Amino acid sequence: MSVLSVKNLRVRYTAKGPEILKGIDFDVESDDFLAMIGPSGAGKSTLIRCVNRLVEPTAGEITLLGQDVRALNARELRGLRRNVGMIFQEFNLINRMSVMDNVLSGRLGYTSNIRSLFRHFPKEDINQALDYLDRVGLSDHINKRADELSGGQRQRVGIARALMQQPKLLLLDEPTSALDPKISREVMALIMGIAKELGVPALCNIHDVQLAKEFCNRIIGLQDGVKKFDGDTATLRDSDLEDIYAMEVL
Amino acid sequence: MAVTYSQANGLSLQTDLRRKRQIKMALIWGAFLLFAAWCVNGTIIEDTDWSRIGGRNGVLASVGRYITIDWGLLPELIVPTIETFMMASVGTVLGCFFSLPVAWLGAANVTPSKTILYPLGRFLMVLSRSVHEIVWALIFVSAVGLGALPGVLAIAMRSVGFISKITAEAIENIDAKPVEAIRATGGNEFQVMYYGILPQIYPVVLATVIFEWDINIRRSAVMGLVGAGGLGLLFFRQMNSFNYGGVTMVILAILLLIVLGEIISHYLRKAVI
Secondary structure, three states: OOOEEEEEEEEEOOOOOOEEEEEEEEEEOOOOEEEEEOOOOOOHHHHHHHHOOOOOOOEEEEEEOOEEHHHOOHHHHHHHHOOEEEEOOOOOOOOOOEHHHHHHHHHHHHOOHHHHHOOOOOHHHHHHHHHHHHHOOOHHHOOOEHHHOOHHHHHHHHHHHHHHOOOOEEEEEOOOOOOOHHHHHHHHHHHHHHHHHHOOOEEEEOOOHHHHHHHOOEEEEEEOOEEEEEEEHHHOOHHHHHHHOOOOOO | OOOOHHHHHHHHHHHHHHHHHHHHHHHHHHHHHHHHHHHHHHHHHOOOOHHHHOHHHHHHHHHHOOOOOOHHHHHHHHHHHHHHHHHHHHHHHHHHHHHHHHHHHHOOOOOOOOOOHHHHHHHHHHHHHHOOHHHHHHHHHHHHOOOHHHHHHHHHHHHHHHHHHHHHHHHHOOOHHHHHHHHHOOOOHHHHHHHHHHHHHHHHHHHHHHHHHHHHHHHHHHHHHHOOOOHHHHHHHHHHOOOHHHHHHHHHHHHHHHHHHHHHHHHHHHHHO
């Protein structure tokens, strides 16, 4: 059974506004590292945010880990979000907090208000955070403030934070577009390595087609809210790319 | 060099514009001076009891009475000075507590209801600031009686407007990205505020609170004028008993306290930012 299944997904931000997603269907299988490519404004970010309802869909069905996402109430939705690790284009760290506290904030969905008020996380969470910080290569920066780090290091904090959730699905929203080409490749390799190691499927928005081909086993092409391509990476032809990026004015 | 048509035309156009601007400025200044003269006439010339002033020497003699210092008042000053300082501090802390919910209601991006509670929050901010601290003190003196308590309450009420307004504005200006990240981890509303919003606003809020405390020391020094304790009460008593040296002594104590507050808040603010 698919980890994530999306059917006829439609989104409008305002009642009279333009339709951003115009009936999208796709599935994510348990061993997928799926790339979502397409020009700016195609709706990639909106689509990925519909999966954990950071954006409310207007119509369609989303089934994640066997649950009907759109039917959940606020408490059930928080329970679901805990299972979905998210990594962001601009890292979305809390700049004034330490690297350690940022990573631990990945556990908030599992932590009581009293504990989170005093930032008093359980011992096993702290040990887990140390392990992941070691895994992403930040052991020497644990007590630094997040805004003291370089871009690549910040994204590694973001990765560790997402892993703290013990996710069953990873959502990656342009994880490399704020980074230079060399660091981008390193970060993608790191995320893919960890995803494979933990057996977690990933859905990854990415506009760098080269990186998508290199790291992802499947590709979905999006253009102006419509799915233009869906298939294994090996089957993606140059003509498909031309089709996906046809409307982009160079 | 020959002057071309366009240059000549441009020059005359410029002189024309200059003259127009000069006339406009003359009119504006004329109107302003007329308005100022009208105000001076109303408030000073017609409203002053000139016969009572009684010449230059009379004025100097009245002012001169204050140029003595009644050192004998010193032991009586210590307790009210401390009381004034405490009133300002407790009032500021209490004001912070009142400010939190008001800022929460009055920040457009976090308010629970945009149609009812948001305007209410904004109204409370304006209400707090539009009523003078002495008027607040009069209200609380009549409500809870004489002493430092009405002063503390008055200062707290008067502080809410400024602290909550700056806090609400800081909340409205936060970066939404960390908030989104905390929401995505499954954090609840409290956790989103505590981890996503608070770290972003707390330097601004703390600096504002320190500034407000600084101002509140000034405010609490006059609370006694309406019976709400502190140095103001002593000041009032010296004035009533025509002890002009005592008045100067109290003013010196107030000055000292304010300078002290200024120094403390300077270093506190440095530590925060």
